[in-house]
Amino acid sequence: MSASPADLRAQRIASEPLHTVGQETRFFRGSAASVRDVWNHRELLGLLVRRELKARYKDSSLGIVWSLIRPLAQLLIYYFAIGQILGAARAIPSFALFVFVGLTVWTLFTEIIGNGSTAIVTNSGLVKKVYLPREIFPLSAVGGALFNFAVQLLILILATIVIGEIPWHVQLLYAPLAIAVLVVFGTAVALLLSALNVYLRDIQHLVEVSLIVLFWASPIVYSYSFVHNELQGNWIEQLYLLNPVTLVVLGMQKAFWVAGSAQGPNVNWPADLDLRLVLALAVSVLLLWFGQRVFSRLQGNFAQEL
Amino acid sequence: MAENPTIVSIDNLSKRFIMHKDKSLKERLVNFGRARQHRDDFWALRNVSLDIPTGETLGLVGHNGSGKSTLLKTIGGIIQPTSGSVQRRGRLAALLELGAGFHPDLTGRDNVYLNAAILGLTRKETDRYFDAIVDFSGIESFIDTQVKFYSSGMYVRLAFAVAVHVDPDLLLVDEVLAVGDEPFQRKCMAKIAEFQSEGRTIVLVSHSADQVGSLCDRVVVLHQGEITHDGDPAEGIRILREGYEADRKLSDKVAEGADARRPAYSITSVDATTREDAESISIILDYLIEIFEPQDEWGIGLSIENSLGLHIYSMTSFGLNATLPNTVGSHRVRITLPDVRLGAGSYVVNTGLGNQSGLNFDERPRAASFDVTGAGFGYGLIRISPDIAS
Numbered sequence: 001m002s003a004s005p006a007d008l009r010a011q012r013i014a015s016e017p018l019h020t021v022g023q024e025t026r027f028f029r030g031s032a033a034s035v036r037d038v039w040n041h042r043e044l045l046g047l048l049v050r051r052e053l054k055a056r057y058k059d060s061s062l063g064i065v066w067s068l069i070r071p072l073a074q075l076l077i078y079y080f081a082i083g084q085i086l087g088a089a090r091a092i093p094s095f096a097l098f099v100f101v102g103l104t105v106w107t108l109f110t111e112i113i114g115n116g117s118t119a120i121v122t123n124s125g126l127v128k129k130v131y132l133p134r135e136i137f138p139l140s141a142v143g144g145a146l147f148n149f150a151v152q153l154l155i156l157i158l159a160t161i162v163i164g165e166i167p168w169h170v171q172l173l174y175a176p177l178a179i180a181v182l183v184v185f186g187t188a189v190a191l192l193l194s195a196l197n198v199y200l201r202d203i204q205h206l207v208e209v210s211l212i213v214l215f216w217a218s219p220i221v222y223s224y225s226f227v228h229n230e231l232q233g234n235w236i237e238q239l240y241l242l243n244p245v246t247l248v249v250l251g252m253q254k255a256f257w258v259a260g261s262a263q264g265p266n267v268n269w270p271a272d273l274d275l276r277l278v279l280a281l282a283v284s285v286l287l288l289w290f291g292q293r294v295f296s297r298l299q300g301n302f303a304q305e306l
Numbered sequence: 307m308a309e310n311p312t313i314v315s316i317d318n319l320s321k322r323f324i325m326h327k328d329k330s331l332k333e334r335l336v337n338f339g340r341a342r343q344h345r346d347d348f349w350a351l352r353n354v355s356l357d358i359p360t361g362e363t364l365g366l367v368g369h370n371g372s373g374k375s376t377l378l379k380t381i382g383g384i385i386q387p388t389s390g391s392v393q394r395r396g397r398l399a400a401l402l403e404l405g406a407g408f409h410p411d412l413t414g415r416d417n418v419y420l421n422a423a424i425l426g427l428t429r430k431e432t433d434r435y436f437d438a439i440v441d442f443s444g445i446e447s448f449i450d451t452q453v454k455f456y457s458s459g460m461y462v463r464l465a466f467a468v469a470v471h472v473d474p475d476l477l478l479v480d481e482v483l484a485v486g487d488e489p490f491q492r493k494c495m496a497k498i499a500e501f502q503s504e505g506r507t508i509v510l511v512s513h514s515a516d517q518v519g520s521l522c523d524r525v526v527v528l529h530q531g532e533i534t535h536d537g538d539p540a541e542g543i544r545i546l547r548e549g550y551e552a553d554r555k556l557s558d559k560v561a562e563g564a565d566a567r568r569p570a571y572s573i574t575s576v577d578a579t580t581r582e583d584a585e586s587i588s589i590i591l592d593y594l595i596e597i598f599e600p601q602d603e604w605g606i607g608l609s610i611e612n613s614l615g616l617h618i619y620s621m622t623s624f625g626l627n628a629t630l631p632n633t634v635g636s637h638r639v640r641i642t643l644p645d646v647r648l649g650a651g652s653y654v655v656n657t658g659l660g661n662q663s664g665l666n667f668d669e670r671p672r673a674a675s676f677d678v679t680g681a682g683f684g685y686g687l688i689r690i691s692p693d694i695a696s
Contacts, residue, residue: 006505010360013475014311018393021383044423051420055411058452129406130424131383131398300386303379304323 031289034296037133045136049143056144067148068155071103078103078221092223093259093267094165101256102220104152105178105249109186110211111145116190117197117207124306134299135292138194142187156256165258174274178251181281185244188288195298198305218246219253223260225268241270244280251277310359313476313507314381319390321351321376321531350376352531353390360396360475361505365512365522365539367546369553373531374511375480378402381509382478396475396507399425403480404465410454414445417453418468425472435471442493443467463490470497477501480511515543519614540613547615551671570599571659571667574636578655578674585691587678589643591655600632601661606639608657612687618653619643624662647689652677 038045057063078099083089092098119137120127127134160166197203217240219227231237240246250273253260260267270276325346350373358364366374379385380392382400407424408417418439422432440446443464445456453461498521501508512518518525518539525542527535527549535545574594581588593606609620623630623641631637653676658669683691 004505006361006503009475009505010310013313013360013396016395018312018315018395021381021392021394041423043429044420047420047423051409051412051416054416055409058411125403126407126424128384129403130400132424303384 030296031292034133034135034292038135038139041133041136044132045140045143048136048140049147052140052144053147064151067151071100071107071152074103075100082221088222088226091225094163094257097159097163097165098223098253098257098260099221100156100159101252102218102249104149104156105182105245105252106215106218106220107152108145108149109182109245109248111148112142112183112186112190113193113207113211115141115145116186117193118204119190120194120198120302121201121204121306128303128306134302135191135295138190139187142183142190145186146183160256160258167256167258169258171254173255174251174277175255177274177277177281178248178255181244181251181277181284182248184281184288185248185284188284188291191288191291191295195295195302198298198302214243214245217243218249220249223267224250224270228268228270241276244284247273247276247280310361312357313360313394313396314356314358314509315393316354316356316358316377316381317391317393319351319354319377319380319387319392320349321373321380321385322388323348323350349531351380351387354528354531354533355390356526356533356536358507358509360507361502362524363502363508363510363522365510365518365525365542366528367512367515367518367525367542368528369549372528374528375402376531377528378478378480378509378511394476397426397473398476398478399469399472399474400478401466401469401480402478404462404469408453408461408465411452413452414449414456414464418449418464421465421468422472425469427472431473439464439467439471442471442497444490459487459490466494470494470501474506476507476509478509481513515546515615519543519616543615544613547671568598569667570597570601571604572596572598573657573659573668573670573673576655576657576670576673578676580676580678582679586645586647586689589646589676591641591643591657591674593639593641593657595631595637595639595659597632597634597637600634603661604630604632604659604667605661606630606641606657606659608641608655611654611656613652613654616687618648618687648678649686649689650678 053064057066060066062069075096079089079096083092083095083099089095116138119141120134123137126132127137157167193203193207227237227240231240250270254269254273325348354373354377366377368374376385378400379402380387381394382398382402383392383394384400384402407421409420412420418436419429419432422435422439423429427435440449443460443466445460445464448456448460453464456464498508502521508521510518510522522539524537525535525539526533527542527545529549534549535542572595574596576594577592579590579592581590589610591608605623607620607622610618612618630639654672655674655676656671657673658666660666678689
């Protein structure tokens with residue numbers, strides 16, 4: 001006599017262990033479980049990223065091109081206003097390329113932080129109705145930002161080829177390290193802010209304002225040499241160099257800005273940039289872990305707070 | 307076969323909601339010292355313990371705000387309990403809101419993949435079920451249209467189609483079974499019945515007593531976050547109805563306040579008796595009615611339900627051209643319902659007195675009951691004596 005499907009199902013379920021519903025909320029445990037949970041949903045993560053990108057440019061005839069027009073417009077503004085009118089271009093060789101490198105980094109950072117910190121609130125429909133590891137939502141914002149970044153990076157590389165300053169040197173190795181720092185650091189901050197934003201909606205406005213201010217705290221449209229010449233390595237300069245975004249911008253400039261990558265009369269680089277980046281990566285990883293733990297502590301009440 | 311294994315085990319579960327009245331940073335800072343005054347505690351669930359065995363269809367019923375949706379969300383892991391625990395195994399699909407993950411700017415096809423992934427299907431599995439999903443939803447020609455152009459019926463049909471193809475061991479359903487037009491509803495119900503026969507476990511939140519009565523093997527009644535009944539569906543529905551009734555009476559009393567006058571007409575008692583023969587039964591209702599203040603007109607209304615609360619018949623005396631007594635004092639009135647072909651079961655009679663403009667003098671829900679014993683051939687709500695010829 002063969003067992004009915006109902007009996008088979010009952011047998012299979014009886015063989016599975018019961019597990020407690022919900023995420024581990026104790027502080028020092030459960031990281032591994034959370035990572036595994038997200039890993040199990042990686043396919044969904046991919047679909048969410050694609051949804052984000054598809055939906056953003058759906059029904060616009062230029063589509064993905066729009067994600068390039070914004071930084072290009074910014075590039076033009078800074079090139080003329082700061083480079084030509086204020087005269088920054090005279091001290092910085094290949095000024096346009098220099099600005100574009102910084103803007104590429106900055107766009108990635110603002111997209112990760114800006115979209116990441118509102119990710120839970122904008123996906124409240126899903127958070128309230130379906131159980132998913134909630135980390136997925138800020139992570140999908142990171143994924144979308146990375147895609148746009150990849151497109152811009154491609155343009156950047158094409159530009160270096162067109163103007164004949166191909167960055168084919170050993171300093172190119174700074175690029176992956178710098179990108180890793182930025183992604184880990186940005187993800188950590190985005191996770192933290194996305195969870196806090198559920199409880200305090202002021203966060204998203206605070207983020208907008210902070211991003212405008214922080215833009216000027218990194219050497220994107222002016223060069224690090226200006227800062228160094230003014231401050232001569234005092235404690236304010238050291239503070240300035242603690243900003244991971246500054247380090248990332250410097251790292252990317254070192255990798256892609258061939259005209260200024262060597263130490264010269266007009267060009268200064270902070271000492272031990274590679275070591276600083278590695279340290280920043282280590283701190284960012286710790287911060288990411290901390291952010292995830294805070295996130296999983298706070299996420300238990302997301303559904304009722306939204 | 308051995309006892310079915312437990313699929314969900316809920317142990318002493320409580321959930322407290324804290325409602326903050328201030329939301330912004332400014333408000334919180336201003337009220338920092340007085341934070342306690344600006345929050346309200348509310349226990350949505352209190353010490354709920356429940357074991358659900360595999361293959362069971364469990365109905366969660368209760369008034370609005372009794373905690374049934376919270377309980378369902380806690381089982382689904384969407385809400386974290388304040389104390390106690392929920393243990394669970396097997397694959398879960400939650401139908402708390404149809405199309406929760408639909409993005410209006412994407413096409414139906416993209417949304418099917420996305421929603422299936424949200425419910426836990428891999429891409430390969432979705433590929434395999436895709437045709438079945440589209441077929442079930444019945445919107446083949448619109449599958450590559452953006453979802454924002456769908457009618458609301460198409461939207462929920464596609465969402466439901468995805469949800470039922472996820473192959474869950476445990477299905478959580480919150481008030482979403484009545485979607486689409488009638489043929490689609492029938493399809494949904496057939497799918498639920500198929501799920502039941504395949505030994506899947508279903509936890510259902512519903513306000514429809516008919517639905518709970520016809521689908522569930524077990525009913526849990528929640529009242530203010532506590533379980534007041536756990537077991538037989540008919541009994542559960544009865545308790546739920548009594549709860550509604552008690553609430554209504556309470557609010558009526560509050561509304562009347564000091565103005566609680568003696569009614570003009572009052573039912574002293576109602577007795578139901580039946581007279582059965584082979585083909586049909588007659589139901590005889592004997593009223594004893596007390597008249598205190600005769601009005602221009604009055605009449606008797608009644609309705610009959612079966613034990614699951616399914617409405618079978620209702621009438622009023624107004625259209626019947628019957629003359630009812632209308633003088634101060636006690637009167638006997640007999641209503642006979644002849645030649646009723648009801649199937650076996652127990653039935654209840656709700657009755658009341660009122661006038662044609664809708665003013666009620668007296669109401670007696672579940673005033674009387676009667677049983678019909680199994681005569682006739684076959685089973686069902688009505689009694690039929692079939693004939694076969696060839």
